Amino acid sequence: MTSRHVESDLSLAILGLLAVAPMSGYSLRKVFLTTALKAFSGSPGAIYPALRRLESEGLVEGTVEQKDTLRPRKVFGLTRRGREVLADSLSRPVGRKDVIWGMDRLLLRFSFMSGLLSRERTLEFLNALASHTEDYLKELEAEYKTMGSGRSSFTGRAALEQGVESYRTTARWARKTLDALKKRASL
Amino acid sequence: MTSRHVESDLSLAILGLLAVAPMSGYSLRKVFLTTALKAFSGSPGAIYPALRRLESEGLVEGTVEQKDTLRPRKVFGLTRRGREVLADSLSRPVGRKDVIWGMDRLLLRFSFMSGLLSRERTLEFLNALASHTEDYLKELEAEYKTMGSGRSSFTGRAALEQGVESYRTTARWARKTLDALKKRASL
DNA sequence: TGCAGCATGTAACCTGTTACATGATTAG
DNA sequence: CTAATCATGTAACAGGTTACATGCTGCA
Structure with missing residues (x-):
């Protein structure tokens, strides 16, 4: 075992x-x-x-x-x-931590799913990925707002912006792929 | 030393x-x-x-x-x-390798630049980051096209799509931030 | 009184990096 | 013939993870 x-x-x-x-x-x-x-x-x-x-x-x-x-x-x-x-x-199972510390691994796992996992399992996975990503995105956006335009550095703020954009892109991709997968008969 | x-x-x-x-x-x-x-x-x-x-x-x-x-x-x-x-x-200096294997580090470096590096150096950095990212993006896009819709798996293709989207987002962010920085008097 | 949070650290373990080493095969 | 590429591996080292360990301080 x-x-x-x-x-x-x-x-x-x-x-x-x-x-x-x-x-x-x-x-x-x-x-x-x-x-x-x-x-x-x-x-x-x-x-x-x-x-x-x-x-x-x-x-x-x-x-x-x-x-x-x-x-x-x-x-x-x-x-x-x-x-x-x-x-x-x-x-x-996909957790919040995976989204923060292991996004690369999640995508790696996803890339191998065809043929090895059922369509249902794959949908489950993508769904969890999407919602945890959206949750964390909200958190980052909140942090960005509280950062404010004052007192923090230009590059620091810009770097956080990149992080926000990055998670936003991933969330969008996950939803889009989820939809595409739902419309499919098989994997 | x-x-x-x-x-x-x-x-x-x-x-x-x-x-x-x-x-x-x-x-x-x-x-x-x-x-x-x-x-x-x-x-x-x-x-x-x-x-x-x-x-x-x-x-x-x-x-x-x-x-x-x-x-x-x-x-x-x-x-x-x-x-x-x-x-x-x-x-x-920012190289192609940094963009492929060390994007996180590049963003970390950027986030700390305000106050430590001159505006010119920072512009140089962002410019290199942007163009290497665009180069690598083109490569990924080419790979995505040659992958074709045939013979490769749905999830594999989708995962590569995420990679492409991700680099695209970063390239856009870099250009946008570069412009914002150019319009600024100081860092 | 006892528990959560402050605060610092160590040790075993795992895995990846770099650099080195060997030898076969193939193309120019 | 010789350089690149095929093909497999080892060894030293570095750095992070998990788990453990200690003891103080403030609060309910």
């Missing part, structure tokens, strides 16, 4: 990618270096240890290709348990 | 706050727990070690109040060198 969810964002991203198609460590690296998942390390010192951790937890399994060469290419795929844990990690 | 800049975001945030007014570790904690800087740890296990590191580097200096009590309150302030290093950290 142990933990029914993945700890680090990198590990979650790896599981999510391997759920789509089995890959070697090096291929994962290339994905992290070249696609929109650029935000992730992509450094071998992060990926290979992460893969070994996931393997020791029984979530991924590496099968060696080209056994004859000295440095064989190892292709990793999800185990059944790996797929379960991934689905569990994706469907964990 | 050693490093002329601060490594971690937390340390930078601490220096920035202490530049405004001297504070105790506990007060810093409260700021991180209650204001828009919530994004930072605020855990004592992060703040107190960070303060000791900064002190050992000669960037901050703690003076003890109420010497009689067993557990005295220590108020930290910037040293002259601390102020120099902070200004240097704020004025480091």
Whole structure:
């Protein structure tokens, strides 16, 4: 049993990618270096240890290709348990804290939901994401107002403005995507 | 001499706050727990070690109040060198990488610029931030288009959409703030 | 009296970073 | 032939998280 969810964002991203198609460590690296998942390390010192951790937890399994060469290419795929844990990690409840400290992770989770989570679960997730984001947005807006135009610095105020705009954008995106998803028959 | 800049975001945030007014570790904690800087740890296990590191580097200096009590309150302030290093950290050049991997830090830096950096330096910074953000935005938009509506998952596409929207918002904010700043006489 | 909040800290642990290291294969 | 790219890994280090620990102060 142990933990029914993945700890680090990198590990979650790896599981999510391997759920789509089995890959070697090096291929994962290339994905992290070249696609929109650029935000992730992509450094071998992060990926290979992460893969070994996931393997020791029984979530991924590496099968060696080209056994004859000295440095064989190892292709990793999800185990059944790996797929379960991934689905569990994706469907964990969304809280206010996640919106404040873990928005990146929420979006990462969302990006992997197609095919792994039911439409209902996905709707639930997006709904929670949207409302918590709107709540926090209100709070930030309040703070911005009380800040006032006096006594606080121009750049400080502007930076907070960026934060407000950022959450506003995310809230709008979440509502829009929620609507789009509702109109769909399937995921 | 050693490093002329601060490594971690937390340390930078601490220096920035202490530049405004001297504070105790506990007060810093409260700021991180209650204001828009919530994004930072605020855990004592992060703040107190960070303060000791900064002190050992000669960037901050703690003076003890109420010497009689067993557990005295220590108020930290910037040293002259601390102020120099902070200004240097704020004025480091902005690169493409910063926009991809360190946007939070860029905004943190910007928020502290008033009073520490010249108007010209601040304009330079915002300008670089804006153009690198626009560059990266174009790249993301291109990736979104090549993704196409076929073969890729609904949630994956939607997540990328969020990324695009997010960078778009930041780019707009940067340009808007740049204009506002240009119209100003001083910072 | 007891509890919440003030105030400071330590220690184990986890994970990511940087830098280094090895060797195979392929293209110019 | 040699440089880039494929492909996998290790080791030292840094910094944050969680949990624990201490003791004071004010208030109900």
